[in-house]
Amino acid sequence: MIIVHHLNNSRSQRILWLCEELGLDYDIRHYTRDATTNLAPPELKAVHPLGKSPVIEDDGVRVAESGAIVDYLIRRHGAGKLAAPASKHEAYLEWLHFAEGSAMLPFMLALYTGRLGEAAAPLQPRIQEQIASHLAFFDAELGDREWLLGTLTGADIMMSFIAEFAAKQGIGGPRLAAYARRCQARPAWQAAAAKGAPYLWRLD
Ligand SMILES: N[C@@H](CCC(=O)N[C@@H](CS)C(=O)NCC(=O)O)C(=O)O
Known part of the structure; x- marks a missing residue:
């Protein structure tokens, strides 16, 4: 099962969009920005040292950085969908x-x-x-x-x-x-x- 570590009001929204376009079976772990600082909560640091979102996990593989995640999901799970010719x-x-x-x-x-x-x-x-x-x-x-x-x-x-x-x-x-x-x-x-x-x- 693919897990997407998702922060509200953030660039990880596009990873959820990609998962939906590909019809993937995935699970979202939700994180909420601090109301005062707008930063991610400290729990995200347990997922990745930088404590930022998006990060995905897939069968023991952890991928951070939106571009790398997009590449990984399309290549590994896309079955040709959303890939470039x-x-x-x-x-x-x-x-x-x-x-x-x-x-x-x-x-x-x-x-x-x-x-x-x-x-x-x-x-x-x-x-x-x-x-x-x-x-x-x-x-x-x-x-x-x-x-x-x-x-x-x-x-x-x-x-x-x-x-x-x-x-x-x-x-x-x-x-x-x-x-x-x-x-x-x-x-x-x-x-x-x-x-x-x-x-x-x-x-x-
Ligand atoms: N270049 C990274 C940027 C990651 C990033 O900065 N994410 C922001 C959300 S848009 C974040 O987690 N900010 C919370 C924080 O820095 O505490 C990517 O595209 O994945």
Whole structure:
């Protein structure tokens, strides 16, 4: 049985979505953010030293990092579903890494420096420019396609959070907002949302 260690209002929501898309038999262990600090509860440190979510366990295998989890579940349990065609494998890998390795960074910088108020003012133009350029790249690559690589793949599972995060802030433009809504309109996304709620980046 696959176990997903899931934190409310977090990026692990997309792992639940993936499990639903693949029709997996899985169990959710729920963790709730601290009401004051918004951090994960200490119990998550018993699962992984960093105490962050998502983490999955599957028959003695523990996997952390959303991109690695998406790759693992699709490869090990997907039976071909949501996998990229061989001709698009490199592009697929780029998206799996881009989501957390590149696109999230300026958003996290904005989140943390936002707490410094005026002291962070000199950093803000660069951070905002980086958010805008990463979203512009995402938008241009998506173009008028429904999904990043043509059909729904793990690339979309990973990038859905970036689109949702941007859309909730009213940035990124209409195509990325429509893409985020397209992800959330899927029955599997809705089923995952019901199981993983609350989720701050729900767009309805
Ligand atoms: N790059 C990691 C990020 C993991 C991460 O930072 N998760 C956040 C939730 S979105 C978390 O657990 N935060 C709680 C904390 O740091 O206490 C991934 O994609 O899995």
